């Protein structure tokens with residue numbers, strides 16, 4: 001197994017990409033702390049892992065709270081003596097351009113999606129240094145590379161995640177802390193389903209989004225989780241500072257036909 005015995009903590013593990021990443025890492029032998037602002041959903045993911053024969057623990061962790069992060073990290077380290085993999089995945093999306101967004105919405109988006117990565121990385125950095133290394137993985141987005149209409153705060157937050165990934169990668173290299181991010185295209189999760197539901201014709205919006213991807217479909221949480229498993233594994237031992245685009249070809253060019 002590719003992550004045998006590794007200790008992992010995943011944020012936003014109660015739903016979508018985070019839940020699937022927790023499950024896939026556990027299936028590869030990792031012991032996973034499934035965390036989410038909604039502790040009940042984190043517990044549910046941990047229960048699914050246990051039912052499948054893996055080892056996991058559900059915990060409440062709000063990525064906007066330094067205290068909440070510190071408590072969860074301390075619990076993991078107290079229980080296992082180390083923390084090998086941190087997946088900064090929790091995120092929200094607040095649609096709007098500069099004209100529509102309020103300052104409060106801007107602050108919330110940047111806080112949950114970007115500052116959280118700084119906070120969580122800071123909380124594990126000393127432990128990873130002391131234990132001789134670790135892996136930090138971040139869920140960015142193609143929206144951090146190419147602008148999406150009426151999505152200014154989200155795109156900016158994810159562009160920040162891409163750059164913070166590179167900064168942490170070079171700063172962590174000497175301590176053998178590898179840092180990478182994944183940039184998904186549109187992935188079928190409750191987040192994107194909520195976005196479709198808000199459109200005048202949700203099914204047409206879903207079809208349109210799928211057709212924008214040259215490979216002809218929306219992403220599945222497993223597409224992203226498998227990329228995270230690779231980046232967390234020793235197979236990626238010479239990979240750091242990368243923004244791995246997993247998007248069905250979305251930002252490579254126009255779809256065929």
Ligand SMILES: NC(=O)c1ccc[n+]([C@@H]2O[C@H](COP(=O)([O-])OP(=O)(O)OC[C@H]3O[C@@H](n4cnc5c(N)ncnc54)[C@H](O)[C@@H]3O)[C@@H](O)[C@H]2O)c1
Nearest residue numbers: 012014015016017037062063090091141184186187189191
């Ligand atoms: N779905 C997509 O198309 C897509 C594309 C690119 C990037 N992403 C990114 O993937 C990540 C996961 O999104 P998803 O699509 O699985 O969405 P999701 O809504 O299914 O899951 C997000 C999870 O984050 C949790 N969360 C929100 N705020 C939190 C907080 N303050 N503290 C802790 N947990 C919190 C939610 O409770 C939820 O369980 C996000 O960072 C998102 O921006 C998603």
